Amino acid sequence: MSKLDWSNVDFETMIIHAGQGHDPAHGALATPIYQTSTFCFETVEEGADKFAKKIPGYQYTRGGNPTTRAFELKCAAMEGGEDAVATASGMGAVGSVMIAFLKCGDHVIFDNSVYGGTNAVATVNLPNMGIEVSRVDTSDLGALKAAIKPNTKMIYFETPNNPMIKVTDVAAVKAVAGKDIRVVVDATFAPPPIQHVLKLGADVVLHSITKYINGHGDALGGVVVGSAADMGLIRGNAMTKINGCPPSPFNSYLVLRGMKTLALRIERHCQNAMAVAKYLESNPYVKKVYYPGLESDPSHELACRQMENGLFGGILSFELNDDVKGMTSFEAGKKLLNNLSIASIAVSLGDPDTLIEHPASMTHAAVSKEDRLAAGITDGLIRLSVGLESARDLINDFETAFATI
Numbered sequence: 001m002s003k004l005d006w007s008n009v010d011f012e013t014m015i016i017h018a019g020q021g022h023d024p025a026h027g028a029l030a031t032p033i034y035q036t037s038t039f040c041f042e043t044v045e046e047g048a049d050k051f052a053k054k055i056p057g058y059q060y061t062r063g064g065n066p067t068t069r070a071f072e073l074k075c076a077a078m079e080g081g082e083d084a085v086a087t088a089s090g091m092g093a094v095g096s097v098m099i100a101f102l103k104c105g106d107h108v109i110f111d112n113s114v115y116g117g118t119n120a121v122a123t124v125n126l127p128n129m130g131i132e133v134s135r136v137d138t139s140d141l142g143a144l145k146a147a148i149k150p151n152t153k154m155i156y157f158e159t160p161n162n163p164m165i166k167v168t169d170v171a172a173v174k175a176v177a178g179k180d181i182r183v184v185v186d187a188t189f190a191p192p193p194i195q196h197v198l199k200l201g202a203d204v205v206l207h208s209i210t211k212y213i214n215g216h217g218d219a220l221g222g223v224v225v226g227s228a229a230d231m232g233l234i235r236g237n238a239m240t241k242i243n244g245c246p247p248s249p250f251n252s253y254l255v256l257r258g259m260k261t262l263a264l265r266i267e268r269h270c271q272n273a274m275a276v277a278k279y280l281e282s283n284p285y286v287k288k289v290y291y292p293g294l295e296s297d298p299s300h301e302l303a304c305r306q307m308e309n310g311l312f313g314g315i316l317s318f319e320l321n322d323d324v325k326g327m328t329s330f331e332a333g334k335k336l337l338n339n340l341s342i343a344s345i346a347v348s349l350g351d352p353d354t355l356i357e358h359p360a361s362m363t364h365a366a367v368s369k370e371d372r373l374a375a376g377i378t379d380g381l382i383r384l385s386v387g388l389e390s391a392r393d394l395i396n397d398f399e400t401a402f403a404t405i
């Protein structure tokens, strides 16, 4: 393991070295893939001691694996948390948090706009388990305060959120929550170095690793980071037992590989997104662009305080005018997407490739129309994950696509 103290080095140095050291068996620089389901003991006594945690060591990959542990330690250092638990997908992280921290009779407050899968957890799974759920706009602190009940145990939101790119003030939410209500933030849309939500006051942060953190569009994964006690609850109960959803060692290796370039990739994603957001804002066919880096965005002032180093993320959403060449915004939007050559029409985000999607029929199709509209997700809304291609090429591609609708 590296001897560096992460508080004394820059993010770019930490993200390359944290969690990883020369492999003790042969000195390999890259962390080996321990592609094994189980680990052997020399004696029964050794096995018993490892199970009893009297001595360190691995027993079975569902409970821990050296490749996955390196991935967890890198994520803990990245977020400045005491510990981390890796999961097989972002939804594995969401589900593990719910199972570990909530029980029948508890109350949880969710933001009114979250990823479609998480929305299903809030509207179907938790109520089925006797857990009460309220939905509010968590950026409205008055509404949030009013929604708190004596049995409230958790406030859950994404910042920026999917797909409206709304920024919520983490420190202000924690001040409203007080010490007894856990504030859980899904920071998938803007991982470090863009923001460090634990430092802002969140108790727990989670990510769909599938997105920016792995960053190559070739592996699913998730992670939860927080205090050692909270991570113990997740690892000991939810993630390893009821959910049983660790990542495969091979995916952990891919994530470790992807994370080495996180700082560089994030910088370019953010630069490209800013350039494309400014271009779309000036386009006569575009009614509105949602991107916290734009001065016109209602989240801009908060984003400048909460997001670091002038980085505002790589995702934006936009709406076309109500009438585009005699078409509704929905019809024109479909043509626009079909006309693009560089961007792929696909859900997911944070890949090197630019991805574009239509939330109302794709990521948020399972959300009722009423709830979608209440959260601002109109039928004409388009979400764009700006990739690592040249910004000039991406803008030229939009120019051509708009000209031919």
Ligand SMILES: Cc1ncc(COP(=O)(O)O)c(C=O)c1O
Pocket: 089, 090, 091, 092, 115, 117, 118, 158, 162, 186, 188, 189, 207, 208, 209, 210, 220, 221, 222, 348
């Ligand atoms: C904000 C957010 N959280 C969680 C998830 C779920 O992640 P996964 O697809 O890795 O399960 C997604 C997926 O798009 C997401 O956008």
